[in-house]
Every structure is written in structure tokens, then in C-alpha cells.
Amino acid sequence: MPIEPNNQEINQIIDKKVVIVNVAVAVIHHKEQYLLGFRNATQHQGNRYEFVGGKIDANESAEQALVREVAEETGIAIDNDIIVKLGRLHHDYGDKQVVLQVYKIELAAQQYEQHKHCEYGLEGQALTWVDKSKLLAGEYPLPAANKTILEWLRLPMQITITYPLAHFSECADSAAAWLQYHQDNLAIESLVYIRTKEADAERSGSLAAQLMHGRPDVQVIVPYDADSQVVDVDKSTPIKDENISHQIVANHLTHTALMQWLESVSDTSVSEHCLSDDFPLIISCHDIASIEAANKLASARIQQQLLPVIGIFISPVLATHTHPDTVPLGWEAWSALAQLADMPVIGLGGLSPTMIDQALAHGGISVAGIRQFFNSEK
Ligand SMILES: Nc1nc2c([nH]c(=O)n2[C@@H]2O[C@H](COP(=O)(O)OP(=O)(O)OP(=O)(O)O)[C@@H](O)[C@H]2O)c(=O)[nH]1
Numbered sequence: 423m424p425i426e427p428n429n430q431e432i433n434q435i436i437d438k439k440v441v442i443v444n445v446a447v448a449v450i451h452h453k454e455q456y457l458l459g460f461r462n463a464t465q466h467q468g469n470r471y472e473f474v475g476g477k478i479d480a481n482e483s484a485e486q487a488l489v490r491e492v493a494e495e496t497g498i499a500i501d502n503d504i505i506v507k508l509g510r511l512h513h514d515y516g517d518k519q520v521v522l523q524v525y526k527i528e529l530a531a532q533q534y535e536q537h538k539h540c541e542y543g544l545e546g547q548a549l550t551w552v553d554k555s556k557l558l559a560g561e562y563p564l565p566a567a568n569k570t571i572l573e574w575l576r577l578p579m580q581i582t583i584t585y586p587l588a589h590f591s592e593c594a595d596s597a598a599a600w601l602q603y604h605q606d607n608l609a610i611e612s613l614v615y616i617r618t619k620e621a622d623a624e625r626s627g628s629l630a631a632q633l634m635h636g637r638p639d640v641q642v643i644v645p646y647d648a649d650s651q652v653v654d655v656d657k658s659t660p661i662k663d664e665n666i667s668h669q670i671v672a673n674h675l676t677h678t679a680l681m682q683w684l685e686s687v688s689d690t691s692v693s694e695h696c697l698s699d700d701f702p703l704i705i706s707c708h709d710i711a712s713i714e715a716a717n718k719l720a721s722a723r724i725q726q727q728l729l730p731v732i733g734i735f736i737s738p739v740l741a742t743h744t745h746p747d748t749v750p751l752g753w754e755a756w757s758a759l760a761q762l763a764d765m766p767v768i769g770l771g772g773l774s775p776t777m778i779d780q781a782l783a784h785g786g787i788s789v790a791g792i793r794q795f796f797n798s799e800k
Pocket residue numbers: 443445447465466467471472473474475476477518520522565566567568
């Protein structure tokens with residue numbers, strides 16, 4: 423009598439037969455206007471909007487496929503120089519598995535003017551330009567895999583990091599001075615990573631909450647607090663205060679916390695231990711090992727349908743005042759690391775907002791820093 427294969431074996435057999443479709447996806451935009459196509463009812467994920475794109479042929483790179491698909495579907499000629507990598511993601515639709523390699527392409531005004539009235543693409547599909555705010559608000563139904571892409575698009579081109587509390591230690595009331603400086607000098611509607619480097623978590627949470635109350639226009643990244651789930655904290659913690667928690671875009675996970683997470687999970691348990699799902703994550707990485715760990719966490723969170731990893735800081739790009747003894751990566755090494763990341767990459771370390779073009783040219787989507795990102799220097 424033949425031996426029946428067990429479930430694990432059956433799954434392995436099925437796995438071998440699953441065809442994974444490798445797709446190049448182009449998030450084309452001009453300023454806040456984004457281009458969407460519409461998938462007809464007979465297509466996979468039909469009757470939904472989509473970004474322009476299609477299968478990567480066996481003999482071409484993702485970027486070559488991107489340029490070809492955009493030209494075939496819209497007639498827009500993409501220059502390689504304006505292609506910015508956003509990320510890679512694997513999605514299992516049940517009836518089909520896809521790996522989406524996603525790029526952002528900003529059209530020049532002239533190209534946009536030329537194409538903004540085209541209601542149909544070259545393959546007869548409907549095309550439409552939509553407002554970024556409406557796209558992110560979910561007004562245009564897209565395939566499920568695109569949920570992560572929309573979260574990636576929330577990251578602006580610059581992120582301001584607060585000074586540590588210790589920077590104000592010469593002041594009689596350092597907490598009050600820290601608060602006043604940041605309330606007065608954060609750019610309007612900026613994205614701010616509130617990092618006080620204060621050991622007392624409650625004090626740090628309280629400062630973050632006060633800054634958010636004082637500046638309701640800003641959005642924030644707050645440190646990931648592994649204990650926030652179990653500790654009964656009062657409203658001094660931003661996450662517990664409904665009046666301000668809507669300002670939180672992501673939790674930040676340090677390089678150390680990421681590597682501790684990696685150590686705590688085995689290969690088989692990764693998908694069950696993906697950290698809390700309160701907010702999307704932004705992670706700090708410095709090397710290949712940490713980027714691989716971030717990719718692992720990001721992929722597991724997608725698989726578990728948790729809020730995604732929306733970006734990683736890779737640092738230090740250049741020398742900094744705060745870490746004079748640390749050897750910076752330099753743009754070339756930074757760029758090589760950025761290519762390994764499955765999510766958008768933010769440059770950090772010795773940068774100013776004017777260096778965004780260099781970051782874009784080297785595979786990043788955003789720059790972050792302290793001193794040079796405020797309205798006036800402290
Ligand atoms: N172009 C595009 N495809 C997407 C997006 N999101 C997403 O999940 N996909 C999936 O990626 C695959 C795209 O492959 P494709 O465009 O070559 O295939 P298709 O189903 O449109 O047509 P075909 O198989 O007849 O060529 C589809 O399974 C589609 O559901 C997106 O934003 N744009």
C-alpha cells in the first residue's frame with residue numbers, strides 16, 4: 423500500500439507547482455497627481471485600479487521591464503535617471519502569487535502636460551490622474567498587495583529628528599527648553615521623529631505627547647515600546663491619548679531592538695512573532711545583516727497582514743558632529759546597501775534637506791537629520 427504523504431509534504435508539492443509572477447510596478451506621478459490604470463473585469467484582480475506595470479520577462483531586469491511596460495501601456499518614455507526604487511513585496515492572492523518590484527517615477531511638468539488628458543492607454547485601458555490624498559485615503563480600490571505600497575507613499579522627502587533632551591542640559595529646565603525649541607522650530611506639517619534619548623520612558627512619552635499637543639500640524643514617528651502593550655500607562659503616552667495618536671505615522675525600531683528580535687525568533691516562528699501591530703514600523707539599519715533582518719520582518723508582517731515596515735534609515739551616510747569617531751558609509755556604500763532593502767530607504771547622517779537629489783540618485787527616497795532640518799539651528 424502506498425504511503426500517504428502528510429500535509430507538510432502536500433504543501434511542499436503544491437509549493438513547487440505555484441508559479442510566482444514577477445511584476446514591475448511604476449508609481450508615476452507629477453507632484454501630488456498620481457497615475458492609475460483600471461483593470462478590466464476579465465483580468466486577475468479585475469475591476470480595480472492599478473499602477474502601470476506588468477510581468478518582467480526572463481531576459482530583462484526589473485528596471486528594463488518598467489521602462490518597456492510604461493512605454494507600451496502609456497507611451498510615456500521614462501528616463502532611467504528618474505526611476506527611484508520604493509521596494510519589493512511578495513503577495514499571495516490564493517489563486518496567484520506575485521512579487522511586485524515597485525518604483526516611483528516623477529514626471530517633469532512638460533511630460534505631465536502632454537499626458538494628463540489621456541483617458542485611455544495604448545492598450546485601451548482606462549487611465550486616470552488622482553489626488554495623492556484621495557489615493558492614500560483609499561478612495562480608489564486597488565489589489566490587496568497595493569496596501570503596502572500606499573503606506574510606503576506616506577513617507578515625505580525629508581524627516582526631522584528632534585535633539586536629544588541632553589542637548590538642553592545647560593538650561594535650568596531642560597524639558598521646558600526642549601519643548602519650546604521644538605514647538606517653535608519644526609517646519610509646518612513636517613514629519614518628525616521624536617527621539618529624546620531619555621532613559622525614563624514615562625518622561626520621554628510625556629514630552630512627546632506635549633510636543634504633539636503643541637504642534638497638531640506635524641506627524642510623528644515615536645520609539646517602539648515593547649512594553650506599551652502590558653504596562654498600564656496614563657495619557658502621558660502618545661499612543662494612549664486619542665487626541666494625538668492620529669498624528670503617529672510609525673513606530674521606530676532601533677538597530678539593537680531589530681537584532682534582538684531576530685535572535686528571539688527561529689526560522690519557523692518568524693511569522694508568529696512580528697512585533698506589535700499598533701502602527702507601521704520604521705527601522706534603523708547599518709549593515710547587510712540588519713537590512714536582511716528588516717526584510718525578514720517586513721515580509722513576515724505582510725504575510726500576517728500586519729501594518730507594514732514603511733522605511734528604513736541607513737546610516738551614517740556622511741560624517742556627523744554627534745558621532746565623530748564613526749566611519750561614515752559614503753554615498754557609494756550606502757547605495758549598495760539601499761539596493762538590498764525591500765522597503766523605501768531614508769538617508770541619515772551628516773545630511774541636509776538639499777541633499778535629497780543625491781539620495782534619490784543613490785536609491786533612497788528621503789533624507790533625515792537634526793541640526794539642518796529645523797527652521798533655525800540650536
Ligand atoms: N500592473 C499592476 N499589477 C499589479 C498591481 N498590483 C498587483 O497586485 N498586481 C498584480 O500583478 C500582476 C500583473 O501582471 P500582468 O499585468 O502582467 O498580468 P495581467 O493579469 O494584468 O495580464 P496577463 O496575465 O493577461 O498578461 C497581476 O496578477 C496583478 O493582479 C499593480 O498596481 N499594477
